[in-house]
Amino acid sequence: MREVMKKKDIEVKFRVFEDRCRQSGLKVTPQRVAVYKALIGTDLHPTAEEVHRMVKQDIHSISLDTVNRTLLTLAEIGAAFQVEGTGQRRRFDGDLENHQHFRCIKCGKIVDFHHKPFDNIDIPAQLHGQFQVMRKTVYLEGLCQTCSAVSSS
Amino acid sequence: MREVMKKKDIEVKFRVFEDRCRQSGLKVTPQRVAVYKALIGTDLHPTAEEVHRMVKQDIHSISLDTVNRTLLTLAEIGAAFQVEGTGQRRRFDGDLENHQHFRCIKCGKIVDFHHKPFDNIDIPAQLHGQFQVMRKTVYLEGLCQTCSAVSSS
DNA sequence: TGACAAATAAGAGCTAATCCTATTTAGTAG
DNA sequence: CTACTAAATAGGATTAGCTCTTATTTGTCA
Ligand SMILES: [Mn+2]
Ligand SMILES: [Mn+2]
Ligand SMILES: [Zn+2]
Ligand SMILES: [Zn+2]
Numbered sequence: 001m002r003e004v005m006k007k008k009d010i011e012v013k014f015r016v017f018e019d020r021c022r023q024s025g026l027k028v029t030p031q032r033v034a035v036y037k038a039l040i041g042t043d044l045h046p047t048a049e050e051v052h053r054m055v056k057q058d059i060h061s062i063s064l065d066t067v068n069r070t071l072l073t074l075a076e077i078g079a080a081f082q083v084e085g086t087g088q089r090r091r092f093d094g095d096l097e098n099h100q101h102f103r104c105i106k107c108g109k110i111v112d113f114h115h116k117p118f119d120n121i122d123i124p125a126q127l128h129g130q131f132q133v134m135r136k137t138v139y140l141e142g143l144c145q146t147c148s149a150v151s152s153s
Numbered sequence: 154m155r156e157v158m159k160k161k162d163i164e165v166k167f168r169v170f171e172d173r174c175r176q177s178g179l180k181v182t183p184q185r186v187a188v189y190k191a192l193i194g195t196d197l198h199p200t201a202e203e204v205h206r207m208v209k210q211d212i213h214s215i216s217l218d219t220v221n222r223t224l225l226t227l228a229e230i231g232a233a234f235q236v237e238g239t240g241q242r243r244r245f246d247g248d249l250e251n252h253q254h255f256r257c258i259k260c261g262k263i264v265d266f267h268h269k270p271f272d273n274i275d276i277p278a279q280l281h282g283q284f285q286v287m288r289k290t291v292y293l294e295g296l297c298q299t300c301s302a303v304s305s306s
Numbered sequence: 307t308g309a310c311a312a313a314t315a316a317g318a319g320c321t322a323a324t325c326c327t328a329t330t331t332a333g334t335a336g
Numbered sequence: 337c338t339a340c341t342a343a344a345t346a347g348g349a350t351t352a353g354c355t356c357t358t359a360t361t362t363g364t365c366a
Contacts, residue, residue, distance in 0.1 A: 027332045027343060049322080063346045068323065082239040084292055088354080089322065090239070102284050111284075115277035121291065124268035131255050131264070134295035138274065139237055142287035180312060180363050201354080216315050221354065241323080242353070 013040060017079055024077045034058050035070040039080055039094035045101075045110040047089045083110055084137050102140040106147035166193060170232055177230045187211050188223040192233055192247035198254075198263040200242045236263060237290050253290070257297035264297070 017036055021028050038054040039046070046054070052067040071092050074080035083091040085103050091110065099114045118138040127133065170189055174181050191207040192199070199207070205220040224245050227233035236244040238256050244263065251272040255264045271291040280286065 025343095029332070029344065031345070047322090061346070063348095064322095065324075065347080066345055069344090084237055084239055086235040086237055086243070088243075090241070102280065102286070104284075105287070113277065113280060115279075118274070121271070123293070124266065126268075127255065127266060127293070130298055131257075131293070132296040132301045133255070133293050134258070135293070137290075137292045137294070139290045139292055140276070140280075140284070140286050140288070141290070143285040145283055148285045178312090182313065182363070184314070214315070216317095217353095218316085218355080219314055222313090 020077050020079050026073065026077070031055075031059060031062050031066050032070055032073075034062070035067055036074060036079060036094070039071070039074070039092055041094075043095065043112055045083050045091045045093050047091055049089075051092070081135075084139050085110070086141075100138050100140070102142070102144075104144035104147055105141055106143055109144055111144070173230050173232050179226065179230070183212060184208075184215055184219050185223055185226075187215070188220055189227060189232060189247070192224070192227070192245060194247075196248065196265055198236050198244045198246050200244055202242075204245070234288075237292050238263070239294075253292065255293040255295070255297075257300055258294055259296055259300035262297055 014033075017033075018028055021032070026032070034055045035051060037058075038051050042054075044050070048068045048071055049064065051071065052062070052064045055062050055067060071080065071090075074094075075082055075092070078096075080092055080094045080096075083093050083101060085091070085101075087103070087108060095112070097114075098116075098119045099112050100118050102111045102113060103109070104111075115138075121136055121138065123133050123136070167186075170186075171181055174185070179185070187208045188204060191204050195207075197203070201217065201221045201224055204224065205215070205217045208215050208220060224233065224243075227247075228235055228245070231249075233245055233247045233249075236246050236254060238244070238254075240256070240261060248265070250267075251269075252265050252267045253271050255266060256262070257264075268291075274289055274291065276286050276289070
């Protein structure tokens with residue numbers, strides 16, 4: 001899904017991110033940047049704890065609370081989002097490109113895929129005026145190849 | 154969304170439910186029936202705690218653990234399911250008819266709607282063989298009318 | 307009716323997330 | 337560059353939503 005990112009792309013991402021922070025009146029702290037960097041550097045849709053583990057390598061003293069808070073803040077300002085699903089721990093995604101998710105109900109793995117027709121499904125007319133739709137998601141659940149093989153054996 | 158249910162329909166539902174239990178080797182206990190009854194009697198997509206509160210009116214001594222366990226069991230045997238979303242508390246749905254959900258990100262309300270074209274979206278070819286898709290969901294998020302009015306004022 | 311596996315109640319335990327508060331820091335004005 | 341202030345953070349305490357454990361009860365079936 002995610003191609004290797006060029007240095008230029010990363011620079012652009014960071015400029016966009018800092019703009020977003022300033023626009024929202026948020027300080028650009030090392031912690032915030034580190035969390036953002038960790039999140040856009042993976043497609044594993046990590047939990048707060050997993051992000052915390054990653055970020056600790058850069059900022060040894062960063063607290064889990066800060067990571068949690070920052071991830072929610074990123075979602076608020078539109079620099080990331082929470083992955084939909086029925087799981088128990090919140091999982092985050094820093095990939096703002098149009099894409100969809102498949103989640104394995106056994107191992108919990110979340111896999112990106114992109115099916116263009118899913119990008120702009122039209123909201124049924126009956127909802128217009130009733131709701132202000134801000135996010136549309138097509139979401140698949142089932143068994144991944146590994147788990148499927150195990151359970152059928 | 155949900156029409157008033159006729160007595161006959163309810164009888165049928167219960168017969169189907171008991172069949173499902175027997176088929177899965179599950180006992181038909183008063184607790185199990187009460188939880189099921191509470192769940193199909195609402196379209197509010199309640200949490201375990203909310204179901205517990207409802208069921209307590211019938212079975213005063215029922216424990217929250219039993220409700221939790223039962224709701225998960227119902228989902229396992231296909232008599233109910235967990236609602237998709239990014240919220241923190243699990244929410245359940247006893248309506249097995251094809252339908253979709255809108256969730257208000259402010260007040261957490263989950264509203265049913267039904268848009269036929271969403272019922273059988275086709276799985277992209279790239280996923281065939283890779284995943285065993287067991288559930289396909291179209292899920293909308295945003296602000297409900299009430300919350301939208303409040304935040305724009 | 308009796309035997310037994312399954313289910314339950316009650317409470318302990320666990321863990322993700324949130325709250326609290328003293329300290330630090332980014333942004334800014336002088 | 338320096339001083340100020342509101343925002344952010346670290347670390348520990350707390351909360352909340354489950355999940356587990358165990359003794360007791362109860363459907364189910366022979
Ligand atoms: Mn993704
Ligand atoms: Mn529903
Ligand atoms: Zn899997
Ligand atoms: Zn609302």
